[in-house]
Amino acid sequence: MPIPWLLVVLIVPVAGAGVVAVARSRRQANAVAAAVAVSAALAVAGLLQSLLLRGPQSYAGNFLYADDLSGLLLLVVGLVGLASLLYSLDYLGRPGGAHELPLPRLRRYYALVFLFLFSMYLVAEANNLGVLWIALEGTTLVSALLVGYYHTRRAQEASWKYLILCSVGLAFALFGTLLLYVAAVHAFGSGNADLNWTRLVASGAELDPGVVRVALVFLFVGYGTKAGLAPLHTWLPDAHSEAPTPVSALLSGALLNCAMYALLRIDAITVRIPDFTWTQWLFLLLGLLSVFLAALFLVVQRDLKRLLAYSSVENMGIIAVGLSFGGAAGIFASLYHLLNHAATKSAMFLIGGHVAVVARTKSLPEIQGALVAAPGTGLLLLFGGLALAGVPPFSMFSSEFLILSAGFARGDSVAAGLLLLGLLVAFGALLWHLSRMLLGDPHQPYDRSARLGVAASLGIGIVLAVALGLGLLLPDPLSQLLHGAARVVSG
Amino acid sequence: MTPLPVQALDIAAAVVLVTAWVSLLHRRIEALVDTYAIQSAAVALTAGLVAYEYRAPDLYLLAGLTVAVNVVALPGLLRRVVRVLGVPRMVNMYASVRESALIGLALLLLSVWVVGPIAPFAEIPSAGLLPIAVAVVLIGFFLLVSRRKAVTQVVGLLVMNNGVFLAGIALTYGLGLLVELGLAANLLVLAIVARIFLQRMKESFDHVDADALRALEG
Numbered sequence: 001m002p003i004p005w006l007l008v009v010l011i012v013p014v015a016g017a018g019v020v021a022v023a024r025s026r027r028q029a030n031a032v033a034a035a036v037a038v039s040a041a042l043a044v045a046g047l048l049q050s051l052l053l054r055g056p057q058s059y060a061g062n063f064l065y066a067d068d069l070s071g072l073l074l075l076v077v078g079l080v081g082l083a084s085l086l087y088s089l090d091y092l093g094r095p096g097g098a099h100e101l102p103l104p105r106l107r108r109y110y111a112l113v114f115l116f117l118f119s120m121y122l123v124a125e126a127n128n129l130g131v132l133w134i135a136l137e138g139t140t141l142v143s144a145l146l147v148g149y150y151h152t153r154r155a156q157e158a159s160w161k162y163l164i165l166c167s168v169g170l171a172f173a174l175f176g177t178l179l180l181y182v183a184a185v186h187a188f189g190s191g192n193a194d195l196n197w198t199r200l201v202a203s204g205a206e207l208d209p210g211v212v213r214v215a216l217v218f219l220f221v222g223y224g225t226k227a228g229l230a231p232l233h234t235w236l237p238d239a240h241s242e243a244p245t246p247v248s249a250l251l252s253g254a255l256l257n258c259a260m261y262a263l264l265r266i267d268a269i270t271v272r273i274p275d276f277t278w279t280q281w282l283f284l285l286l287g288l289l290s291v292f293l294a295a296l297f298l299v300v301q302r303d304l305k306r307l308l309a310y311s312s313v314e315n316m317g318i319i320a321v322g323l324s325f326g327g328a329a330g331i332f333a334s335l336y337h338l339l340n341h342a343a344t345k346s347a348m349f350l351i352g353g354h355v356a357v358v359a360r361t362k363s364l365p366e367i368q369g370a371l372v373a374a375p376g377t378g379l380l381l382l383f384g385g386l387a388l389a390g391v392p393p394f395s396m397f398s399s400e401f402l403i404l405s406a407g408f409a410r411g412d413s414v415a416a417g418l419l420l421l422g423l424l425v426a427f428g429a430l431l432w433h434l435s436r437m438l439l440g441d442p443h444q445p446y447d448r449s450a451r452l453g454v455a456a457s458l459g460i461g462i463v464l465a466v467a468l469g470l471g472l473l474l475p476d477p478l479s480q481l482l483h484g485a486a487r488v489v490s491g
Numbered sequence: 492m493t494p495l496p497v498q499a500l501d502i503a504a505a506v507v508l509v510t511a512w513v514s515l516l517h518r519r520i521e522a523l524v525d526t527y528a529i530q531s532a533a534v535a536l537t538a539g540l541v542a543y544e545y546r547a548p549d550l551y552l553l554a555g556l557t558v559a560v561n562v563v564a565l566p567g568l569l570r571r572v573v574r575v576l577g578v579p580r581m582v583n584m585y586a587s588v589r590e591s592a593l594i595g596l597a598l599l600l601l602s603v604w605v606v607g608p609i610a611p612f613a614e615i616p617s618a619g620l621l622p623i624a625v626a627v628v629l630i631g632f633f634l635l636v637s638r639r640k641a642v643t644q645v646v647g648l649l650v651m652n653n654g655v656f657l658a659g660i661a662l663t664y665g666l667g668l669l670v671e672l673g674l675a676a677n678l679l680v681l682a683i684v685a686r687i688f689l690q691r692m693k694e695s696f697d698h699v700d701a702d703a704l705r706a707l708e709g
Contacts, residue, residue: 160641163681171655178662
């Protein structure tokens, strides 16, 4: 009997949450966290291998379902989850760590992170669009508690805004899901319709375009809010900058992609309706708006973590624009960018968290001369910053280049030209901030005693290596996965 | 002559709509919570009537869940929050009562205009309720954005959810056991999470006015 990897992936974090809740010492809690980080990554690897060998699979009737697109999201969540848990071990868990938590709060922190991971894995494996919705709302509820984990005024404000805005967005998305179901009932008759994605996608061509249009508006408002697409991105810079550093990495690197994944599933259904281009237009509109708004806020930004958060808005916009170009090439490029951004941004948040500890501030004007004052940290910041700005040979350069060429190849020169303009502004802004942080005279003495720790270095190393490595070569299995995922969407 | 349950269905749906509108008029938080409870009861009744009239036994369960969660548990939790945390009893608004009432009517017209055309599907006799459901969602949204108190914002969110439920009942005759249980559980957890935050806000701000949340800009 083959191992039911779909189930294993979900069980590991839940079991971890149960075990860590009764940990009697910091040592035990950290050991459980390390074990969950590694075994969750192994479970995802197992599932990916069996996906590549045997193709799409389901479990428990058709309740859980995974194809290459699910595989991509699982890979992203697994990777970012691993890095961020390893970082947590040093940052929050180790005695004398930068933000050491007392044992009861540490236990609760780990348990919440595990549940957060569980709900993201469920997003990737849910077949029923209703269950997908529930899992996404689940991520909001758990991560809102994590965003407000430091009980400061700013963190309270950020988490309240996050909870309310995303729940509102998701209420709209649920409404859109219902309307999609109505279209299905209209097409197949009430006895034959259900909310299973596999069913909807198989008969997408018969859905009524009129109803689907209204459904799309609600779905894009809803999941777009959660994915950080402008103009409903306003919660994002607050939540992603006030959360504890490892949680910021999870929010920007993994969670945004879960919402984008929901939109990809919708796209895969509507792309099968003949002559139906609303989805592409919505992606283009929200995408370009996000890129430009974020680029402007990048220029004027004065806070390191908010800078990274706005860069996430920008990159979600880039992915959306790539999806609007469509076709196998455009979707492949977008998914490739999704993976690259997840690795790069989580690396950069983790590095940024350490920079803030060493420099004793996250205010951009006050962080200067990091290369001189703390050469090790400065070098890390240099690498992460160049990767995020999209300098070759880092992977984000490759995928941005592919997205642009997909756009020009399809004759969408105006859209691709506008995207290029936005990218250049953001590129300039990031490099400018980076050079100021690295060069110049340090304003204040740096905290040279702050050590990153072995586990945290390993966490950063893994994601940074992926961010660089994928720009140098795309290994065969990964290329197979990305192309497979693109085919799921493009049909 | 329309059969009796169908007439009753129209009345129940009308109650859902009217309570949404009335919630825009309240100045006292307790009254707002009571109105929400009445609205939830009307949603549950709608579910029961649709279940009976259109032979959708699934919906009896949804009706039961709605009574347990939306009529009993959530209003109870909200009343406790108001009492224990000492939330000032008055609703603080950005829009006056008169403006709110007019905007509520405008939202109703908007939803009739936008979703009216897609409502008449022969397979779904109760699809006529769709514009009402959309109006309730929009009114809930307006309640949320036009009020300053954190508790009122939660009620706005819950009213939105009632609208979505109404749409689910009228259009799909239920979403399947698992999805419905999941939705109810989500609402409960949402309320509990909101309570935790209100508690923390009380500790760090000494009041629970969402308007004070203004430190993060740019």
